[in-house]
Amino acid sequence: MATRTKQPGKRSRGGNGAAGVKLEGLAKGVVQQAFAKRDPEVLVPARLLSNVSFNEKTRHVEMGDAKQSRSLFNYGQAKRFMQTLLVGSKCKELIERRKTASIRQIYYLSKHTIKGTNEKTFNDQAESDPIIEDLEVAIDSLREELHVFASNRGNLAGPITLVDAGNTLDCAAMGSAGYAVPSIVEPDVVQFKKNSAKFVLHVEKDTVWRRFYEDRFWEKHQCIISHGGGQPARGMRRLLQRMHNELKLPIFVLLDSDPWGYYIYSVIKHGSINLAYESRRMAIPDAKYIGVSAFDYERCGLSDNVKIELDATDIKRCKQIAEYPWFAKKKEWQREIKKLLSQGFKMEVEAMISKDLEYLTEEYVPMKLKDKKQWLD
């Protein structure tokens, strides 16, 4: 039986968390500018593709130094200036009240009609979402530190005991869907208590995960199995990174042999282009891709039943991904993508079971884990 706490929903950090202090600093800066009779402005690092690059040393997709101004007395910037301060004040309030809100809830909390006008502070959520991202980069805090949550998605199981919101949870005994990974997994919410897992195997979908769960892969191989329900949400990525950094667990990724699988791997490993500022807290440059590889068709003697023809979009995406700076210099990935394109078909992880229900978990993955030469970096 897990331990109960009095206020399991609340975050333990008070109103003076780092992000709260930084938000206050941002507001103080604006006030000081006003008192100094300068035009109040907020500087936001530019979230533009032109300001994103691959850092060869950290192996992160990173943002550059370009900044954009949000100035109160600039007709084209005044609205975003107001929106930035408004969302900032709502986040400050959340931090002080020890509450969290979804990005949709931030939108509703911040939306109102400006006194004496018909003008709304926000017309729809498409306006408030980028402001949250602006704030994250402006004060160099993750949205989770601003007490804003994304969706809960992803589960894991394995011989690890963690504390989540005060509840002690043995992830080897959390029922048949595993431990549900929340959106916010920062150390003030989720702590690692005991771990005897030797590595993490991350898969894309819950249906694949269930195959590994049911076949007791996690028990036989003393590992954690996790899935992200597709492109992993921020909570799952952050937790994988924390398990890698803090518990020194190798992260192995098993995905479909197609551009979507490559892209998921790319994001887990190096960070995403759109949200490059979060790489430092989310990316896992040492993660390894263990399959499915285009070479597995011959290597494993698979039948035609596993083939799914590439369409024009697949081919285009493959070519784009091959040109990502972090794939462009890797011979193994160039060889992999070339093989996929020349074969003309993609393969899903689940297709491996066309050999046998347990082939995936009893033969394929153990073979992959054993032979480092088959890993893609």
Added chain:
Amino acid sequence: MATRTKQPGKRSRGGNGAAGVKLEGLAKGVVQQAFAKRDPEVLVPARLLSNVSFNEKTRHVEMGDAKQSRSLFNYGQAKRFMQTLLVGSKCKELIERRKTASIRQIYYLSKHTIKGTNEKTFNDQAESDPIIEDLEVAIDSLREELHVFASNRGNLAGPITLVDAGNTLDCAAMGSAGYAVPSIVEPDVVQFKKNSAKFVLHVEKDTVWRRFYEDRFWEKHQCIISHGGGQPARGMRRLLQRMHNELKLPIFVLLDSDPWGYYIYSVIKHGSINLAYESRRMAIPDAKYIGVSAFDYERCGLSDNVKIELDATDIKRCKQIAEYPWFAKKKEWQREIKKLLSQGFKMEVEAMISKDLEYLTEEYVPMKLKDKKQWLD
């Protein structure tokens, strides 16, 4: 700490479960026909809109008695005959091996090239999915009983202790994302052990759920809070029904005031039109819709900020839903849908917090729960 079992992934029911016996019966019928020199056929209740009706007594969307034949010696039916027996034999195998598989895995397990031809048993999953549904109705078993799983989706929290795959789980202490509801929640997998909840509050999305979780609604009101991550998956619907039937818990549903919300409620309460055969095991005719109501705009003194204009699709869907037999005869629903259409806007549950972050959980829902007159049946 939860209790561990030796084989948490395995289902406890053996190869002689009811569905296994029924599958054997289906196969025996075919063999007997052959020995009696009759054309082998399988009869499948017709899954057609014309064969679906609303049973006023049980308040379920139900299938009628019309049947379709799958005959081996009929050119148009032979392939589906073969596919039905093939998928049936794979399910039988799963049951005997005490394993489960996703519908995608069933597709890969069943797909092969027929000896001496280039013909495949299945060309894509769109062919095998309906066969699984055919089998469910043909032998009157849920797919979960055939050991086929859908996706895991949905979470819950509250003062209930259940056993899932041998793990004893206190759902009041499962971390900040709650207990992850698996796809298969049949009594051989999930058992209720202890319950002190007085009712269930079911919401659509995880972000709304988190509001209730964090504001400790489940503790203050001694209830279970659940969400289905959108249209609830089969596992969540079945678990809600089991909590209602076995634990006598009232089920309250809180959804967006729009046709999508109405439809989710309709499926939870009466069953779905597409899968009418499952109503008996999934529908909860006594579930109540407590909000959001179109009348709440005036009732709660909400601001214009909550309004989202109806588009043409919304209006069309509203009119369709108003004509569903189970809504058509209910004055309260006719009045509700009319109000929505005349106001010309929809409202989301999350919009309630535009008043205040805790308005939804501290005022709105408690007010709704207290005043039965505001419930929609």
